[in-house]
Amino acid sequence: MESRQDVVSGREIERRPDSSATPMAAPDGPLRNRPEGSGPSLWVVVLAGGQGTRLQQFTRQILGSDRPKQFCCITGTRSMLRHTWERAGRLVPAGRIVTVITAGQDPYLAEERRKGIPGTVLVQPANRETAPGLFLPLLWIARRDPEATVVVFPADHFIWEESRFLVHVCEAIRAVGRSPDRLTLLGVEAAGPERSYGWIIPSQRLDEGMGTELYTVERFWEKPDRHAALQLYARGALWNTLVIVGRLATVLGLGERTVPAAFKPLQAVAHCLGTPDEADALAKAYGHCPSTNLSRALLTECAKSLLVLAARGVFWNDWGDPERIVRTLRQLHQYPAWLPAYTRWAEMEGLST
Secondary structure, eight states: OOOOOEEETTTEEEOOOOTTSOBOOOTTOSOSSOOGGGSTTEEEEEEOOOOOGGGHHHHHHHHSOOOOGGGOOSSSSSOHHHHHHHHHHTTSBGGGEEEEEETTOHHHHHTTGGGOOOSEEEEESSOOOHHHHHHHHHHHHHTTOTTOEEEEEESSEEESOHHHHHHHHHHHHHHHHHOTTSEEEEEEEOSSOOSSSEEEEEEEEOOTTTTSOEEEEEEEEESOOHHHHHHHHHHTOEEEEEEEEEEHHHHHHHHHHHOHHHHHHHHHTGGGTTSTTHHHHHHHHHHTOOOOOHHHHTGGGOGGGEEEEEETTOOEEEOOSHHHHHHHHHHTTOOOTTHHHHHHHHHHTTOOO
């Protein structure tokens, strides 16, 4: 993989897309039997701009650093961002991976250069939550490939069965090919009444006899209270992974209609992306852009425009709190070197492990 990066406008780290490039190597190799949508118009967006404030105390204890979790090697030798890039590289050539980070995270990104940084990295001047963090790369892609289909990967999720998960992603890409006016979300089987996740209530099954489980969506429910979470779990609702597949125009159209306050400032400066005016234009746009959570503000409001694909047989976890991380590692019999010392410290502090 070519290792050179070009810096455009001081805030966009780019390697020009090459549709003939070989997909980035991953432990299991490139994914076979990719769907038709994985041709030149399939792109992957990696959301890596979170600040990681909820885990700062945890990362300080295990790594001596306050860095956001996507830049952490919590277990093994690869960061969560690196895992996500390798996942993306099994779907598309490296040149069609677009990653979003936030200003101030450049030093963490620099540590990844030794192993190569795929595609393009866009640096947003401030973290305005997940909706603006998604609209920025989508508008960047739209200037280059307006007919694109996009797969959205958060950079801070733990996935154990990588290959099986990517098979489900390919099924979602095929679903978008059949229903281009809807977004397809990946939902995983709930392991309990989790209150800090988004939930998806499936409705009508659309693909009987096709070997997959694709449903319309009755409701998208972000972070329910305890009573609602118990009801959702009892109903067999799915956890939202925030892995989204959709036609570029469909996602942008929903953004413009549903959260115009977050979308329009970025849309207004889209013509500056990739030009010398980009940095100043984005600084101005983000100054007018409210913090907007994609799940809460967009997905909950447009259930009729969503489909959900049930990703069965996948161990998925949003590592959003230390207890969940430690519990996952023990469940999978993974014991990183930092775990005993952290466990002793947590017990002394009266924290649950």
